[in-house]
Amino acid sequence: MMLARVAWQPLGMRQPMNSLGQTLVVRHGSMLYSAQLHTTALMRSSDKPEESAKTVAMPAARVDPTLPGQSLTLIKKIKAYLGFYKSGAKELWGNMKVVKDIDSRVCAGAVVSRAEFQIHLRNPADRLRLVPFGLLLLFLPEAIPLLVAMLPGMCPSTCITFGTMAKMAAKRDAVRQKLHVAALQRIEEAGLEPSDFDTVDNLARVAGRGSNIFQLDQLDTADLRMVCRFLGIGGVFAGIYVDRLRSGLRRHLDGIATDDALLASEQLVEQLGLTELLRACQERGIPSAHLSEPQLRESLGKWIELTQAHAHTIGMMPIAWSRLALLDRSVESRAR
Structure with a gap:
């Protein structure tokens, strides 16, 4: 059995990566950290205690x-x-x-x-x-x-409970359907089309244009609120405190990027419980209220494949916008 670990280090203390690792830069509070992703075997009882890292066990079912x-x-x-x-x-x-x-x-x-x-x-x-x-x-x-x-x-x-999570997902998915319609109009105003989001090549091309909708710091208030509502970020007063909403979106996308890397490196998509699986899909804006368990796992797996292969070049904001543009469809890896 294998367990993936993440080594978090301040950027000033980063060490050279070996060929088996991958570096992910993540914001934690006011500091930036680099996550060195690598896979290590679980410690055996004969291993030296000082060589093992203290970890939190998964809670019992x-x-x-x-x-x-x-x-x-x-x-x-x-x-x-x-x-x-x-x-x-x-x-x-x-x-x-x-x-x-x-x-x-x-x-x-x-x-x-x-x-x-x-x-x-x-x-x-x-x-x-x-x-x-x-x-x-x-x-x-x-x-x-x-x-x-x-x-x-x-x-x-x-x-x-799973029942509570499913009800929350159904309400959020109904909101997302309305936001999807608004996003299509906004995408058209930005000179883009839904087809610009349906393949990785198309997504990379439009992301490279530097449109304001893909720049978190340049995102106007209406677009910021729309993306945050789609991802389930913010509360009753979110529309008032725009700066806090912007920083909340940044933290959310950073957290998703880290979580994607951990899910991939620990190979957990097939092991997540149903409630945790539904939560993970909802946090990424994946419509999930009416999908079966295999469909949920497939959707989450495709999202993680996309972010692990292309988030470091495309960025998380264009990938988030692809969810608004495609809603219940995934970005295909093939070019057209």
């Missing part, structure tokens, strides 16, 4: 009462919900304890796994939700499924 194919009585379903939320809260509490260790090791140039990266990425938002969700779990646990259905944004990432 929990019973999600909303997963398809289950037939539970009302009593068993209630117990399953309570068990799922309680174990999710415990997992979140455990993540809160290790995130400082992940922070210190990232700054020291240590190696992290995809599981650790996701903990680090989601911790700020989860931390805000922990207290109200924890109090609700403690004093009124029976009301959690109803409140989560009404206000899914209050739920920490470790406590989101």
